Amino acid sequence: MPDPTPMEIPMTQVACTVNGEAFTRDVPVDSPLLEFLRDVLGLTGTKGACLEGECGSCTVLVDGETINSCLMLAAQANNRSITTIEGLASGAELDVIQDSFVATGAAQCGYCTPGLIMSARALLNDRPDISETELLTALEGNICRCTGYASIIEAVKRAHRESQSS
């Protein structure tokens, strides 16, 4: 069965900060944040792979917390601050997690990568010390079909080590 598609959707206004920049836009009331970021703002680094909250590809930080942007409405982002994968690197310099993902080969097809990096960023922001279980729990909501996760775990541990030592 095709998904039923309603004809007319009322619009609402969203004012939010994305990667430090303020935006005000009209969006359909049923539009998910993912669609707003990608299709309205053109920030296509955030991916959608299931659109039902199962894969974590669409993970972004809203006021520092990870959320699945396919499940949150754009309207709910009003007055909130959002960080996407595009907001991590400063200029040409990669965030330590990004660099670690390249170093360990954790990005194969790379489709899960932005979501995983955002989940890892939230984890490392929170904790100076992380246990193996905390690490796995933080990344449990992010599915990767390519790597078998070993290189991802290695990347996050490497990033953690490097940020501790710097």
Place this chain on the structure above:
Amino acid sequence: MIQQVTTTESDKAQDAPIAPPDHLVGKSCRRIDGKEKVTGTALYGADLFPNSAELFASVVRSQHAHANITAIDTTKALEVAGVLGVYTHADVGGTNIHGLIRRDHPALASKRVRYLGDAIAVVVAKTERAAKLGRDRVEVSYEPLPVIATMEQAIADGACKLYPEGNVMGDKRIRKGDVELALANSHVVVTDTFFTQTVDHAFLDIEAGTGHWDGQVLTLYVAGQWVHEERRLIALALGLPVEQIRIIQPVTGGAFGGREDISIQIYLGLAALKHQGKTIALRYTRSESMRARHKRHALKIESTFGAKADGTLTAARIVVHSDEGAYASTGIAVMRKAASHATGPYRVPNVEVDVYGVHTNNNPTGAMRGFGACQMAIAYEGMMDRIARALNMDREAFRRKNLIQSGDTVTTGQHVDPVSIGHCLSKAIAKFKERPYPGNDKLPDYMRRGWGMSAICFGLGYGDGFPDCSRARVEMNDDGTATVYTGGVEVGQGLLNTMMQIAGEDLGLPMEHMRIVAADTELTDESGSSSATRQTYFTGNAVRMAASELREQVLDIAGIKLKVHPHEITLQQGWAFETAKPDNRVSIQQICTEGLTRGYSLKATALFKPRTITEVPQTGQSPRAFITYLFGAHVSQVLVNMETGEVKVERHIAAHDVGKAVNPQSVEGQIVGGVAQGLGMALMEEVTYKDGRIMNPGLTDYIIPTIKDLPPVEAIIVEHDDPGGPFGAHGVGEPPLIGAVPAILSAIYDATGKAPCELPMNPERTWRLINDVRENDPLSKVF
């Protein structure tokens, strides 16, 4: 897809010492596409929309798994505000059919639908919302036909026929020796039937892309696995000359065989042709992707093996029924692969195999990692465990007694040399024994631990006489860098790095001086498909051949400049120097500038086309069915909850002979990733159908492994130079998945004492196995 690294010229100073040699082959160079992937700047199909989409398309699909179409009414759809056009079969200019081996799949159905994913019309609108609304308003009238939901129904007397020829799509045989006699003379004869399930590729990057027709060229940005073949299929279906179609592969989020069949290309092409000058965008949702796409074949494998009292295998009789779904897809290749891998890496003198492909109204089934070879490994490895037990022999010793050795023949009668399966098995077992096996002693009553193993082989490429080949071109640029041009597609496996490292090794260039252009039908020559674990071997060889020729050109010019014979020159780190007198040197950049000024081409192309020999139809025998064989062995340790049926993989070891690991990190990534998909197939993944309808078309109900489902996989890279491979490499893509599933099942058998024969072994099936409750047993009513 164009990848490049900017060159810094500072390292070219004439007086700087030449850096020590840096062998790119065998080095884990950082992935060339890594940076764009971790920063979110890599553009996958749907990422092209914000900058280019002008119109949107949506696809109308069948409401019935099997029906005749009596009318298609587009009136109401055309009344939707924003809808610009609705196109049906009548609007398609060419044959309107596709199919990689048989052209049997209508792009837009006209008279008949055979599965729920069949497309009937394409709606084009100004917005995606309007396109979907239009899609929902297209009225199709049907005359329903009986739905053939299972293979049993398909071959039952009087079954409704999907095709005039009937429901059996084809068959494939192996006949070797005298099975009847050998079984009669065997000490033990063991029989069992295995049921493998329908599996979805579940790559994360849902089908999405754009199409544009400027009146001359139809440009499609769509991810596939073999852009040049896709171009031919699209051309036929749409009635355009091949030269008027250009396919450019966007960055691609996984494939695993799931992008081999045509997906959105023809719909986008049709829409673009009708709206000249506009860029059309089309993307599926996850459920549309799962409902439309082909799947891995579900197989029923009836196996009988005989052995002597000392454990020597005598004979195998194997009958396979394969659910082909509604269309042929690559099913015929899968059937061939299944037959030729029916007895795996074991010496079995008498073999009879019959594989039947059966059409149903389920999704078409086709390529997926390990195609055919993967399902057969579940059966032959399952049989090895059963026979060892029947003979009261150690599982490893029994396998070793029967594993082929260099020069022995496999099922097809092909002599294989070198054979490294024994070595792989030793490596895997040794690794397993490095840590003490905890056994069952400290476990509560309801928990059981077990371990198991597998030994598998894989004939690389399509084989069987298929004219498989790869072309490549390598060019020097005037800044001293080199560019590799290949039609091969990067889907995440690491093809770009592999090809750049192979060429860079020959040219003595550092990775920073290498560039690559891949998978653009306008700019690159055909390199065959990214499947059958063939790219490293096939395209790798073509790249190596082209790079070697280019190396000669560079050496010739260097010889003139350095006034020495080219044999006395070393190419290293972007320099050419006299081997005995390194100060007599010239930079590759100077060679290029000068060479190009003087009119040298400084480019070379190569074709790699090794021949295989078609199997004799009556016997399936061929002296060279496959170009080369790959081997791997796994050991898995599981913990089973005997009350709930839950299985946890505690350890998994995978040893694979890859010939030579061009990029060890990529190879390891392929091994661990293959094990993860194997674990999914062994324990959780299953597409379930009810009367042709997929009941779990999303990642909520189609369960794939998460980070917590995987143990730390111990990957062992075994390297035995393949005499025919580039730098001895042959490839790794599929074998890790093939080896993983039977090793996990073997461990479950060891833990529970019951031999699994159905997949996946999810908690319910494992519980049934432990409690001897078959699915159609009256006791099953307890659920």
